[in-house]
Amino acid sequence: MTSKLIAGNWKMNGLAQSIAELEGVIAGRSDIAGDTELLLCPPATLVAAFAMRAQGTGVRIGGQDCHTEASGAHTGDISAEMLADAGASHVIVGHSERRADHGESDETVRAKVEAAWRAGLVAIACVGETEAERDAGQALDVVRRQLAGSLPDGATADTLVVAYEPVWAIGTGRTPTDDDVAAVHAAIRSTLEERFGEAGKSIKILYGGSVKPANAAALLAIDHVDGALVGGASLKASDFLAIAEGA
Ligand code: PEP
Numbered sequence: 311m312t313s314k315l316i317a318g319n320w321k322m323n324g325l326a327q328s329i330a331e332l333e334g335v336i337a338g339r340s341d342i343a344g345d346t347e348l349l350l351c352p353p354a355t356l357v358a359a360f361a362m363r364a365q366g367t368g369v370r371i372g373g374q375d376c377h378t379e380a381s382g383a384h385t386g387d388i389s390a391e392m393l394a395d396a397g398a399s400h401v402i403v404g405h406s407e408r409r410a411d412h413g414e415s416d417e418t419v420r421a422k423v424e425a426a427w428r429a430g431l432v433a434i435a436c437v438g439e440t441e442a443e444r445d446a447g448q449a450l451d452v453v454r455r456q457l458a459g460s461l462p463d464g465a466t467a468d469t470l471v472v473a474y475e476p477v478w479a480i481g482t483g484r485t486p487t488d489d490d491v492a493a494v495h496a497a498i499r500s501t502l503e504e505r506f507g508e509a510g511k512s513i514k515i516l517y518g519g520s521v522k523p524a525n526a527a528a529l530l531a532i533d534h535v536d537g538a539l540v541g542g543a544s545l546k547a548s549d550f551l552a553i554a555e556g557a
Contacts, residue, residue, distance in 0.1 A: 314530060316537055336369055350550075357371060357372075361398060379425070380428065401432075423462055433469065450493070517539070522543050
């Protein structure tokens, strides 16, 4: 695996004027290695405008969540089909903030991955342990259990990306040691190979949790780290591009 995916999760941040940051990323795209994929996931309100602006630029646009159904009586929700219709190529599912704030179970996340596939989107499925689980020595077990419950059969590198995001590292400025990242990514790789055979070898595994320009190159150099899912540092084009330069 040589090409990396650098994905930005803007969370509940961004107004119409924030398209200036997308413009900045597009302007800096040519300084980033050609095989490094760039993806920005703005809030749902901006997906269509961003996707239109990003067309043909090599920067792709994704959603941050989708409902399991294609349409229906689900006030306030957005379907994978709607994201695809707005020009998205990817959707993040099972982010720990959704698991915590909206009580999403592995079963729900699995149904959302299936919904993404139904709409032709690449699903970025997030897994990761809490601090208490890490302290109890359960990180690998938790991640394996989340993978088993959250991933449907039949995943390929064209339909699935896995993001390892230790909950305690998100937005905290703390990251696991390189050895800990390596251990979890190796465990995810072997789980994907056992489950999906040959396809499991090339499904991208992103690291997420306080990735910044200063630590990106070291994290991205770890075995089986095929890219990064970046929260806070993806909001500014200059930081996001600096992270991508480390790929
Ligand atoms: C995230 O929420 O996906 C994330 C990794 O956030 P941050 O980079 O801000 O820790």
